[in-house]
Amino acid sequence: MQDTPTHKTRIFSGVQPTGNLHLGNYLGAIKRFVEMQADHECLYCVVDLHAITVFQDPDELTHNTREVTAAYIAAGIDPTQSTIFNQSQVSGHAELAWILNCVARIGWLNRMTQFKEKAGKDREKASAGLYIYPNLMAADVLLYHATHVPVGEDQKQHIELARDIAQKFNNDFAETIARVGYPGGFFPLPEPVIAGAATRVMSFRDGTKKMSKSDPSDLSRINMTDDEDTIAKKIRKAKTDPEPLPSEVDGLKERPEADNLVGIYAALAGTGKDAVLADYGGGEFSAFKGALVELATEKLTPIGDEMRRLLSDPVEIDRILADGAARAHSVADPILAKTKDIIGFIRS
Template sequence: MSDSAFTPRVFSGIKPSGGLTLGNYLGAIKRWVDMQGPDFETIYCVVDLHAITVWQDPADLKRSTHEVAAALLASGIDPEKSVLFNQSQVPGHAELGWLFNCVARVGWMNRMTQFKDKAGKNTEKVSLGLYAYPSLMAADILLYHATHVPVGEDQKQHVELTRDIAAKFNHDYGVEFFPVTTPVIEGPAMRVMNLRDGSKKMSKSGESDMERINMLDDADTIAKKFKKARTDPEGLPSDVAGLKDRPEARNLVDIYAGLADTTAEAVLGDFGGAGWGTFKPALAELAVEKLAPISDEMKRLLDAPDEIDALLAKGAEKAEAIAEPILERTFEIMGFVRSRR
């Protein structure tokens, strides 16, 4: 394997923390589906090792892992087109994660804003894993020599850290072994907001279930939530500038655009001047059309966990076949004795 020959390859992962929402679908999953095709090899992972940076009930972790896998499959991740697996079934993630712990600098980790946000004032009491997990995230990506990572804006810093780790490794060992990964940040509804408060991100942990669209919601529930979503007294403007300082309106327009594979400008071209009594039923109809079949298939898969497990096992075998020579070459570059084969 040439150290500088990088196949165009996408890697991304989603943590099994339960309660997937429309935000997960539009912000990540739908984009992953769209990236399947001739331009990239696509590798998608349920990152269960990341989940345990905070304590997980074992039964909940297993259930959430199945739920994420079911969501990916139901949304259109095709195991024949993509590699789909759960992280803990490929030991190379943890092994390369340790090697990168020894490449990354403490100062880099101290700049990670997500650790500060999650740890809050309890930095002395959180797990070491929560502090160090960005280097494991770098390992997730670079274990496959991934060249592109679709991420939300809040994860861009972690891809930048991945680039720093790759650059330092290559410099320290005089090689061009790891690619400098490119974050892919695009799409009309990257940050889906709360249906009751457009200033807050849609979250599984919100106070009211009416704030969010869950990926397991049925058609009637989806329609009801959109029809009851908070708006404002004004109708829809004819251009995007008219959405300024109207967070709820902007959110619903962006969601429509994301579901319809179009832009906010195009949505307003069709609905500009209309009232919410026209737009919200149209949005509800579109959401039911796109999301209800996913919900139905997720429920079918969750009733057949053996089917999910079999697909994850096959995916893990494919993932390991890509990862193993990259990991072995990493050990070789670093000078480890690898006489056992």
């Protein structure tokens, strides 16, 4: 697809406000959001429309939306530099999602592995929203003509779906799109950005399972609001195997717990697993865990402290979200209006 003047580099991504933000959310998403804002136009969303694909207690949803916002800011996202907003304040997400529902094919959605995982065995009782939410995710990205989307490995399939939907829209309406001045296609095909040493952070109790807020054991994860002593305790109790750390990255294969802890250290330190093993390979886990405790508490404790401070002033958080929503509207509204023109909708 040819570039058009509107298809400049633009980043969009988001985090669901479903409570108990943990280390996986930070390393897999928020830390990378901070790193990307220096050189890109960035929109970072609290995706509350996605959250309600399963029932949410209204009071908890309000709190959790503010918590994600606080985490963004505490981690280093500057709300004057990047646009921070909650999805439900920009109605274009839902409007474009319906349009894309009519472009996407049932067969494409049937291939989405996350629905199968989240719906479980009793899919008939899952909400329709859970089934079609990949189309909403595509709308989130395409509404801003975003070109790049930082995501974890588990979301790559959804970005591929967004590309398919964008391509089909461009093909279906090619004649009209060319007539309104976009001969190379109206929607850019977004690229997933999957980078870093810990794009998928695993449980401290089982290195084959993703770190999750739903795990009944709080020892399985580091929560973003954990204090220094709690972080240290969880790392020291993290499951390992009896062998020393390997000296080469290949030695981490078939050792999921070791691989997970080394990846976490590398991500927090901003280095690679090979560099971590160059320093700690051949040593016992006890010494490595001590170093990881020191690094993790240094990096994470100030974020947790700042989150608590920010959450003590919900009025200010809501002001930041409202300001971000106004800025998001300024980008999204012209794109949605042009989408309606392309389709043939009459608008005032």
